[in-house]
Amino acid sequence: MDAADFAVVRRNMLFRDLDEALARDIVGDRSPRAYAKGQVLFLQGDRVDGLHLVVSGWVKLYRATEDGVDTVVAIHGPGQSFGEAAALLGAPAHAGAEAATEARVLTIDAERVRARLTADPDIAFRMLASASMHLRVMVEELERLKSLPATRRIAGFLVELAGDARGAVELEFPYEKTLIAGRLGMTPESFSRGLAKLREHGVGVERERVSIDRIETLRAVARGDLA
Amino acid sequence: MDAADFAVVRRNMLFRDLDEALARDIVGDRSPRAYAKGQVLFLQGDRVDGLHLVVSGWVKLYRATEDGVDTVVAIHGPGQSFGEAAALLGAPAHAGAEAATEARVLTIDAERVRARLTADPDIAFRMLASASMHLRVMVEELERLKSLPATRRIAGFLVELAGDARGAVELEFPYEKTLIAGRLGMTPESFSRGLAKLREHGVGVERERVSIDRIETLRAVARGDLA
DNA sequence: GTCCCGCCTTGATCGAAGTCCAGCCGGGAT
DNA sequence: ATCCCGGCTGGACTTCGATCAAGGCGGGAC
Numbered sequence: 001m002d003a004a005d006f007a008v009v010r011r012n013m014l015f016r017d018l019d020e021a022l023a024r025d026i027v028g029d030r031s032p033r034a035y036a037k038g039q040v041l042f043l044q045g046d047r048v049d050g051l052h053l054v055v056s057g058w059v060k061l062y063r064a065t066e067d068g069v070d071t072v073v074a075i076h077g078p079g080q081s082f083g084e085a086a087a088l089l090g091a092p093a094h095a096g097a098e099a100a101t102e103a104r105v106l107t108i109d110a111e112r113v114r115a116r117l118t119a120d121p122d123i124a125f126r127m128l129a130s131a132s133m134h135l136r137v138m139v140e141e142l143e144r145l146k147s148l149p150a151t152r153r154i155a156g157f158l159v160e161l162a163g164d165a166r167g168a169v170e171l172e173f174p175y176e177k178t179l180i181a182g183r184l185g186m187t188p189e190s191f192s193r194g195l196a197k198l199r200e201h202g203v204g205v206e207r208e209r210v211s212i213d214r215i216e217t218l219r220a221v222a223r224g225d226l227a
Numbered sequence: 228m229d230a231a232d233f234a235v236v237r238r239n240m241l242f243r244d245l246d247e248a249l250a251r252d253i254v255g256d257r258s259p260r261a262y263a264k265g266q267v268l269f270l271q272g273d274r275v276d277g278l279h280l281v282v283s284g285w286v287k288l289y290r291a292t293e294d295g296v297d298t299v300v301a302i303h304g305p306g307q308s309f310g311e312a313a314a315l316l317g318a319p320a321h322a323g324a325e326a327a328t329e330a331r332v333l334t335i336d337a338e339r340v341r342a343r344l345t346a347d348p349d350i351a352f353r354m355l356a357s358a359s360m361h362l363r364v365m366v367e368e369l370e371r372l373k374s375l376p377a378t379r380r381i382a383g384f385l386v387e388l389a390g391d392a393r394g395a396v397e398l399e400f401p402y403e404k405t406l407i408a409g410r411l412g413m414t415p416e417s418f419s420r421g422l423a424k425l426r427e428h429g430v431g432v433e434r435e436r437v438s439i440d441r442i443e444t445l446r447a448v449a450r451g452d453l454a
Numbered sequence: 455g456t457c458c459c460g461c462c463t464t465g466a467t468c469g470a471a472g473t474c475c476a477g478c479c480g481g482g483a484t
Numbered sequence: 485a486t487c488c489c490g491g492c493t494g495g496a497c498t499t500c501g502a503t504c505a506a507g508g509c510g511g512g513a514c
Contacts, residue, residue: 063366063370065370069374071370071373071374073366073369073370084355085355085356085358085359085362086359088352088355089352089355089356089359091356091359094362094363094366095366117348117351118348121344121345121348121351124344124348124351124354124355125315125316127351127355128311128312128315128316128351128354128355128358129312129316129318131312131355131358131359131362132312132313132316132318132358134362135312135321135358135361135362135365136321138362138365138366138369139290139300139321139322139365141369142300142365142368142369142372143290143298143300145369145372145373145412146298146372146412147298147412147472149500149501150500150501176461176462177461177462178460178461178462185372185373185374186501186502187501187502187503188461188462188463189462189463189464189501189502189503190500190501190502191462192462192463192464193463193464193501195463196463196464207462207509207510374502376470376471377470377471403491403492404491404492405491405492413471413472414471414472414473415491415492415493416471416472416473416492416493416494417470417471417472418492419492419493419494420471420493420494422493423493423494434479434480434492455514456513456514457512457513457514458511458512458513458514459510459511459512459513460509460510460511460512461508461509461510461511462507462508462509462510463506463507463508463509464505464506464507464508465504465505465506465507466503466504466505466506467502467503467504467505468501468502468503468504469500469501469502469503470499470500470501470502471498471499471500471501472497472498472499472500473496473497473498473499474495474496474497474498475494475495475496475497476493476494476495477492477493477494477495478491478492478493478494479490479491479492479493480489480490480491480492481488481489481490482487482488482489483486483487483488483489484485484486484487484488
């Protein structure tokens with residue numbers, strides 16, 4: 001694994017403030033594996049063999065409901081990990097994972113982590129922190145979905161993408177709009193209409209390119225201060 | 228703390244398969260504290276002093292959105308714990324906690340758990356399991372909210388309350404309908420109408436008493452097999 | 455090049471749930 | 485007992501988003 005990849009790994013909660021040597025030791029000689037778009041990492045109910053950490057690209061987690069429709073539960077990008085708890089506990093995955101774009105994902109051997117864990121309980125704290133963060137994100141998502149109108153949810157998504165940028169922002173959608181719509185809990189049609197409505201707040205969309213005149217305006221929309 | 232209370236504690240994920248002596252040791256000499264309905268355990272953003280475990284009654288976790296409305300994130304009953312990760316990490320709570328009914332809650336000192344954790348890494352696994360379960364519940368809730376019609380969500384709630392009972396079931400709502408409605412992500416009015424619609428599937432409601440002719444029928448409704 | 459297929463957009467319609475409102479009922483206080 | 489008050493129910497109306505349906509556009513296969 002090269003230095004650039006390792007830098008991404010270190011952005012993850014689990015490894016962020018971990019001792020460099022220990023971090024390398026845990027990763028071992030594993031290298032990220034490349035997945036084609038649409039390729040399945042594991043299915044819902046599968047026993048997960050290790051912790052997954054996205055190095056590049058995006059991976060979607062989804063659950064199949066009885067009637068065949070699947071709902072997107074989360075989408076993870078570079079530096080984000082998933083399936084930690086399931087892997088460590090040897091429990092079946094409660095969601096399936098599939099590459100949403102071309103992606104490279106590092107799989108870290110659960111057994112190896114477990115071994116290091118008994119040696120250094122601090123690792124356990126990090127894993128808890130990681131799980132806790134997932135929980136927080138989930139809760140926020142839930143809160144958003146509970147009542148916010150589509151336009152606000154979309155504005156929120158764009159704001160998240162923009163990070164802490166100021167003023168005019170140019171960015172591009174990381175994956176298909178259909179998928180974004182699913183993640184935001186709406187149909188592609190509603191997503192499209194919502195984006196159209198955001199035009200009056202200085203948002204321009206052309207294919208996957210998005211230009212935002214003033215990100216602050218959008219933040220206001222996301223907060224609900226602006227219609 | 229008496230034996231009955233301790234039995235409830237042991238139903239919790241964290242303590243379920245833990246060695247009896249160790250479990251008692253972790254709890255220490257703490258006793259459950261009684262809270263009146265509406266009393267606040269901690270506020271969103273507070274530093275949490277310990278793990279909370281509900282012994283009796285119900286505690287709601289809620290988040291205040293900017294516009295003053297709060298959304299109910301989760302409601303925990305006997306044997307369920309919350310705030311584990313926050314307490315252990317010393318992070319601020321991402322939700323506030325308030326007694327939804329009269330409730331008794333055991334607060335377990337985080338420092339004490341942390342100390343035991345270095346001694347027995349197995350505890351870390353249990354905490355992860357606990358966090359992971361919370362996550363799963365959250366994910367399922369999210370999935371439900373994403374698309375299911377009100378009636379199905381209500382049916383699902385009743386089924387959950389009924390546990391694995393069969394045939395005719397009598398039960399009562401654990402807390403106000405308004406609160407249940409909030410948890411299910413709908414208004415009290417919608418909840419009321421939804422319950423009314425369930426009458427045609429053999430559900431009778433009188434104040435907080437609910438009588439279900441055949442729980443299996445309700446399971447079918449929750450699954451979507453029945454309109 | 456042309457054709458086709460997915461993805462996206464837009465329009466029209468419909469239904470489910472939210473809002474606003476009025477009335478009911480039961481419990482607690484006086 | 486009577487009066488409130490809070491929680492619940494149900495009606496009327498409205499609004500948001502899903503569904504159905506019809507194109508547009510671009511990219512890949514040939």
